[in-house]
Amino acid sequence: MNLYFLVEGRSTEKKVYPKFISHFIGEDLKKVTEFDEITNNNYFLLSGNGYPRILSSVLKNSILDINSQNNYKYLVICIDADDNSFEERKIEVDKYLKEFKDDNVELIDSCEIILIVQNRCIETWFLGNEKVYKSNPQSSILKEYQNHFNVKDKDPELMETYSEFDTHANFHFAYLREMLLERNVRYSKNHPRDVAEPHYLDNLALRCKEKGHLESFQKFLDFCLTVKAQL
Numbered sequence: 001m002n003l004y005f006l007v008e009g010r011s012t013e014k015k016v017y018p019k020f021i022s023h024f025i026g027e028d029l030k031k032v033t034e035f036d037e038i039t040n041n042n043y044f045l046l047s048g049n050g051y052p053r054i055l056s057s058v059l060k061n062s063i064l065d066i067n068s069q070n071n072y073k074y075l076v077i078c079i080d081a082d083d084n085s086f087e088e089r090k091i092e093v094d095k096y097l098k099e100f101k102d103d104n105v106e107l108i109d110s111c112e113i114i115l116i117v118q119n120r121c122i123e124t125w126f127l128g129n130e131k132v133y134k135s136n137p138q139s140s141i142l143k144e145y146q147n148h149f150n151v152k153d154k155d156p157e158l159m160e161t162y163s164e165f166d167t168h169a170n171f172h173f174a175y176l177r178e179m180l181l182e183r184n185v186r187y188s189k190n191h192p193r194d195v196a197e198p199h200y201l202d203n204l205a206l207r208c209k210e211k212g213h214l215e216s217f218q219k220f221l222d223f224c225l226t227v228k229a230q231l
Contacts, residue, residue, distance in 0.1 A: 001230055002071055003043040004035065004111075006062050007078040008054050011189045012122055014047050017078070019196035024205075024224035028231050035065045038072070041231055054079060055096045063100065063107045072111045074227070081119040082169045083161075086216070089117045114223055119157045119216040121169040123176040126187075126195040127156035128207040128214045134182045142178040151175070155213035 005021075007013035018031055021043060028041055035044045046062060048054025059077065066072045081089055093115060100106065107113065118125060133152040137143055149159040156172070165171035173189075180187045185194050194200055208218040 001041055001073045001227070002038040002069075003029070003074045003076060003227065004062060004066055004072045005043060005045040005076045005078065006048055006054065006059060007045065008048050008051055008080055008118075009122065009189070010047055010049050012192050013078060014045065016122070016192055016196035017045055020201070020220070021224070023198055023201050024221060025228050026231070029227070036069060038069060048079075051079060051082075055093060059093075059096060060100050060103075060105055063105055066111050067108050070108060070110065073230075074112050074114050075107060076114045076116060076223070078116045078118065080121040080169055081117045081216070082121060082167055086117045086119065090115060116220050116223070117216055120159075121172055123169070123173045124156045124159070125204060125214055125217045126192075126200075127151045127159075127172060127176050127179065128217070129195075129200055129203045130207060131203050132183055132185075132200075133179060137178075137182045139178055139182055142175075142182055145175045145178060151179075155211070155215075157214055157216060 005017060007017055021029060021031075030042050032038055032042045032044050035046070038044065046058070048058040054077075062075065066075055077093065079089060079093075097107075128151070130152050134142075135152070137146070145162065148162055151159065159168075159172065159175075161168045161171045165174065177187045180194070187193060187195065204214065204217060205221060208214050208221065
C-alpha cells in the first residue's frame with residue numbers, strides 16, 4: 001500500500017508530517033524522495049507551497065503523478081481551515097476537482113482522496129499539549145492570550161482570533177510560540193523542534209481521547225489507525 005501526502009505548508013508540515021506518520025502509523029511505511037520510487041508500503045510527501053497554490057495548480061499535477069503510477073491507495077490532502085470551516089474547504093477542493101475533470105484530469109478509481117483540514121492550522125493542534133501549558137506564565141503577552149482564551153481548559157480549535165491579528169492562523173501561531181517560549185522552547189515555521197516528538201504527540205492524542213478536543217486532529221489519528229491496520 002502506498003500513500004501520497006500533499007501538504008499545504010512550505011516548511012512546518014514537511015518536517016512534522018514524516019514524524020506524525022512514523023509515530024502513528026509506524027516504521028513499516030517508508031518514505032521515498034520521488035513519487036515514482038514507490039514499491040510497496042511507501043509514502044511520498046509533497047509541499048503545495050502554500051494556499052491557494054496547493055489547490056489551484058499543485059493538486060492537479062499530483063493527480064497526474066498518481067495516475068501515471070497506478071499504485072497509490074490514498075491521496076491525502078492536508079490544508080488549513082484558517083478562517084473557514086471544514087465544509088467550506090471541502091466545497092473548495094471539490095470545485096477544483098470538478099475543474100480538473102472538465103480538463104480531462106481525474107484521479108483513478110483505485111486511489112481514494114482523504115481530506116485532512118487542520119482546524120484552524122497545524123499550530124492549533126500543537127496548542128493542545130496540556131503538559132507544556134504553564135498556568136502562571138511570566139510573559140505578559142502570554143497572560144493576555146490566556147485571558148482571551150485558555151487553551152488548557154478549552155478546545156484550541158474553538159479559539160477565535162485576537163484583536164491585533166488578521167487571521168486565526170496568525171494568532172494561533174503567535175500563541176503557540178509564546179506558550180513554548182515560556183518553557184524555553186523556540187518554535188518557528190522552519191524549526192518546529194519539540195512539537196513532533198513522540199512525547200508531545202502522545203499528549204495531543206491523550207487530549208483527544210480524554211476531552212474530545214482537537215476534532216480535526218482526531219480525524220487524522222483515525223486515518224492513521226486505518227492505514228496501520230491495512231499494512
